[in-house]
Amino acid sequence: MKDFGSDKKTVIQANLDAQKIAFAPIMFQAAKSLRNLGILDYLFHHTKANIETIATSLNLSVYGVKVLLEAGLSLELVYLRDNEFILTKTGYFILRDEATNINMDFTQDVNYFAMNHLEESIVEGKPKGLKELGNWDTVYIGLSELPEKAKKSWFDFDHFYSDYTFPDVLPILFNSNPKTIMDVGGNTGKFAMLCAKYNPTVKITILDLPGQTIMAQKNIAENNLEDRIFTKDINLLDPSSVLPKDFDVIWMSQFIDCFSLEEIEKIFSKAHAAMSDNTSFYILETFWDLQRFQSSTYSLHATSLYFTAVANGNSQMFHSKDILKIIEKVGFVVDEIHQIIGMSHTLIKCKKRIV
Template sequence: MKDFGSDKKNVLQANLDAQKIAFAPIMFQAAKSLRNLGILQYLFNKDKASIETIATELNLSVYGVKVLLEAGLSLEMVYLKNNEFILTKTGYFVLRDEITNINMDFTQDVNYLAINHLEKSIINGKPEGLKELGNWDTVYVGLSELPEKIKKSWFDFDHFYSDYTFPEIMPILFDNNPKSFLDVGGNTGKFALQCAQYDSTVKITILDLPGQTNVARKKITEAGFEDRISTIAINLLDNSIPFPKGFDIIWMSQFIDCFSLDEIYGLFRRAYEAMSENASFYILETFWDLQRFQASTYSLHATSLYFTAVANGNSQMYHSKDILKVIEKAGFLVDEMHEIIGISHTLIKCKKRIL
């Protein structure tokens, strides 16, 4: 890995950041309450207001508004001038930024209780926090059974980042006029439906767990694409089950971060064995070392801990070199690499290495 980060803070700044870490769960709840109770929205609408005015207008206690806004000062979501509170840029992001709100809801609804089991997950190599959501080996088995609020937050988080890539990747994928896709880990069929809408002749087969393919089939039927999109329900971790052959493109989108490096190798080898010499293998993924902004890297590092404690206990958001090594080991050559697709993704096109 190349060098990353430094230790150039002075002692006062380092101590302040340490206290932010120490109180992070408490202050997260304060930020969420400022958002959910309408205090940030009120300040956005009115530009500035006193504690008493906000309490009266929102039918909240003076005490409640006071403790939340005082926490907001240290969170730098608001500042105080002439006894009135004013929204900061950070406060605006918590209020209105779509990514921030999706991340916050994902943290609260999916992770907040579960992440308390992180240490045990590290020691045992299992997602010990998953028991807070349900009795499954991995979160993917239970996705269709999650309570609606938690399910919404999970899928909003999962889909948001990949959805932004579709307009950019479609011209790349269809440049050579492919006739068929194998969508490995196709989930609820969002990518497959986008392909079917983009090209009127392409056919797509989705491989995924039964819970996901059941949902995908419903969406495919609703969209009227039963003739061009099919599904196959399989255990993707069973390396004894080969991938079907005869596809121009094998596609894995925001998928390999759900698996350990050994498991990824098994998936890549099955893709290799299913491909003809002229087929292409595409991987769309978020790599923490290839991000344009520090906020993206921070979010990906945090998401890795979700995989550790909640999702499966053995995967993460990877460094690009980790995956490039597995690509080579599985027998592929990298043909193209497109960095910063959408918000934070990288698109890797592979070809079979012919020995």
């Protein structure tokens, strides 16, 4: 297992890191303002510039540019040479890196105020920060009704990480030439439509909450795929709910992180009951212990707290061993594992254990 931490820092470095944490929400806003107000972009295009030049060019006050750029020095987004500011590599990532910008917007528009309720969420086991967005028990019930800015940032975040996986997973998924696919938690239908376009004969059924299936139906109709993609409303947390049978593939992508381990075991049991010996069960997830880069692990640990305070109060981005234990317990065997699909995903293919 990777070493995800140590205590080998000097006292000076440890103190600096502690102050970064203490002032993190304030400095986050400074970084966002440097991006949104065009200051980082100006430095990208002009190589270097002083405060007065930037303020005049962007129609901002000298004071405003000054305090933001001085914060940018401590954030290491810029550095100062001969009274002129220069963009750093980190500043470039804040400005131009798509993943960083999607993460920042997700943090601001979905999580920023909600995270003020994290302690309360931990104590009560409920997403107490969700009330900052709307009055629902979980965010999934209210996805279609989120405030527009939050909705855009939520879907941008969700789709960005899943979309990178699709070119890699489609050849694996269709290697066995499935005729029917059950897409559990199919959301807006994006993956189902890609499957239908990748294979001209496959038929896909999306299972999700009513709010999501309504969005999916609209997208399916706009793409003239009503004859091959179908939807079914389901709440998998309802003890009486069952998954339909007679599918070649059961597919769950970025889905199980929406549930607790106890709930995942029940959902996997429902999948197991719906499968024949020839059905393949695919799980596509981002496991924090299987990341190539420390930045990915950091992002996943932060995302877990979104699930705690906003999404549902009891799920997270999991360690792979947590899920592999449930896979074995329910009665599956792992047929294949494909690591680092897309940016940071792992694809697990399961079959029913033959007794």
